[in-house]
Amino acid sequence: xxxxxxxxxxxxxxxxxxxxxxxxxxxxxxxxxxxxxxxxxxxxxxxxxxxxxxxxxxxxxxxxxxxxxxxxxxxxxxxxxxxxxxxxxxxxxxxxxxxxxxxxxxxxxxxxxxxxxxxxxxxxxxxxxxxxxxxxxxxxxxxxxxxxxxxxxxxxxxxxxxxxxxxxxxxxxxxxxxxxxxxxxxxxxxxxxxxxxx
Ligand SMILES: Nc1nc2c(ncn2[C@@H]2O[C@H](COP(=O)(O)OP(=O)(O)OP(=O)(O)O)[C@@H](O)[C@H]2O)c(=O)[nH]1
Ligand SMILES: [Mg+2]
Numbered sequence: 001x002x003x004x005x006x007x008x009x010x011x012x013x014x015x016x017x018x019x020x021x022x023x024x025x026x027x028x029x030x031x032x033x034x035x036x037x038x039x040x041x042x043x044x045x046x047x048x049x050x051x052x053x054x055x056x057x058x059x060x061x062x063x064x065x066x067x068x069x070x071x072x073x074x075x076x077x078x079x080x081x082x083x084x085x086x087x088x089x090x091x092x093x094x095x096x097x098x099x100x101x102x103x104x105x106x107x108x109x110x111x112x113x114x115x116x117x118x119x120x121x122x123x124x125x126x127x128x129x130x131x132x133x134x135x136x137x138x139x140x141x142x143x144x145x146x147x148x149x150x151x152x153x154x155x156x157x158x159x160x161x162x163x164x165x166x167x168x169x170x171x172x173x174x175x176x177x178x179x180x181x182x183x184x185x186x187x188x189x190x191x192x193x194x195x196x197x198x
Pocket of ligand 1: 026027028029030031032033034035065066068069070071091092093094142143144145170171172173
């Protein structure tokens with residue numbers, strides 16, 4: 001019987017030589033669950049719950065079409081280049097769950113920080129927490145139809161990014177674009193690791 005491969009979507013491929021835990025962070029409704037669902041080669045684990053009126057009192061308002069929110073975590077897996085497996089952990093976006101994602105951050109090598117340019121301020125907390133944890137990250141701007149078009153310099157200034165922090169654009173609903181954002185992060189992690197060992 002043929003053995004299962006990563007593309008079968010169940011087992012990690014036998015060619016895999018490395019693994020990394022990666023966080024996907026960002027404010028409510030920015031597209032974290034969507035991105036993990038788009039790229040995952042296994043059926044993603046998601047913990048969606050219907051948003052309630054009680055929650056709406058505490059949480060940042062999001063688009064009226066959004067009816068559910070992540071209440072614990074998202075989990076997915078993707079193998080890059082046949083030899084590096086990424087375990088993706090999506091954090092809940094609500095402000096009140098920020099302490100919980102500090103726990104999820106344990107053992108993570110880096111993070112993809114999703115940003116919605118319609119509300120840049122909403123990303124300050126998650127980016128600030130990554131900086132506090134000294135965790136390398138790539139910023140991925142997830143574009144929505146009514147997103148304002150800011151230039152890169154303007155975005156970097158607004159988000160107060162270090163020059164070495166990569167800034168990419170993605171559409172969390174598209175596989176190719178989301179994988180490109182993850183590859184940018186991995187390249188950054190390799191660069192950061194080699195700088196730190198120098
Ligand atoms: N237009 C557009 N819509 C998107 C994109 N990414 C996500 N969406 C939609 O935006 C909504 C919110 O996406 P989610 O993936 O649930 O967002 P989240 O960051 O997981 O939200 P929380 O779990 O509540 O923090 C969904 O209805 C998606 O279909 C995108 O790149 N473009
Ligand atoms: Mg979610």
